[in-house]
Amino acid sequence: MNYLTYAGGPIFWILVLLAAAAVFVFFERFFELRRAQIDWQDFMKGVVNVLDSGNEEEALAICDDTPVPVAAVASAAIRHRGGDFMALREAVDARGRAEVGRLDRRLAILAIIGQTAPLIGLLGTIFGFVNTMMLVNSQALVPRAELVGGAVNSMLLAGEGLMVAIPAGIMYAALRLRLDRIISDMEAAATEIVGHLTAGGRKSR
Numbered sequence: 730m731n732y733l734t735y736a737g738g739p740i741f742w743i744l745v746l747l748a749a750a751a752v753f754v755f756f757e758r759f760f761e762l763r764r765a766q767i768d769w770q771d772f773m774k775g776v777v778n779v780l781d782s783g784n785e786e787e788a789l790a791i792c793d794d795t796p797v798p799v800a801a802v803a804s805a806a807i808r809h810r811g812g813d814f815m816a817l818r819e820a821v822d823a824r825g826r827a828e829v830g831r832l833d834r835r836l837a838i839l840a841i842i843g844q845t846a847p848l849i850g851l852l853g854t855i856f857g858f859v860n861t862m863m864l865v866n867s868q869a870l871v872p873r874a875e876l877v878g879g880a881v882n883s884m885l886l887a888g889e890g891l892m893v894a895i896p897a898g899i900m901y902a903a904l905r906l907r908l909d910r911i912i913s914d915m916e917a918a919a920t921e922i923v924g925h926l927t928a929g930g931r932k933s934r
Contacts, residue, residue, distance in 0.1 A: 754900075785807060848890070
């Protein structure tokens, strides 16, 4: 308990809260991104087959019943199929940006924690050394154990900051990689559905 009250103090508990927030955000975003990933090629193949059969309402129903970004992009394309290529592409891009914004939500928290935790730990180290120097200045003789203990406890705060920052950085990179894959799938699906609809429009004319 002495370690928590003296070595950590408020800085220690701030770092504990940041670590808890990082873990919560990571798992919440991880499961959200996991649900957002599907085999987009199989999905688009099914949607295109339904469109080729002339049943556009069924294709829309399939997209609406599949709550993933690829389906949302395909749905936007089908709903705007009557417009020209530029209007169709703009509708698809706008829906894609909205989906990316939804998936990217709270990821910045991990990046902020990864950047600020070492600075908070360093701040605690500085405060600890200041307190140690004040102790030395206030007493004629200071036991060696108190000096060493104060210095070590101060340095531990810097280490605790890194212990929070390094996992937060790894978690952010892992989620960002998964998000980039989803974005890549969305772009590929958008290109396929727009190309199919515009090609179908030219054939019909």
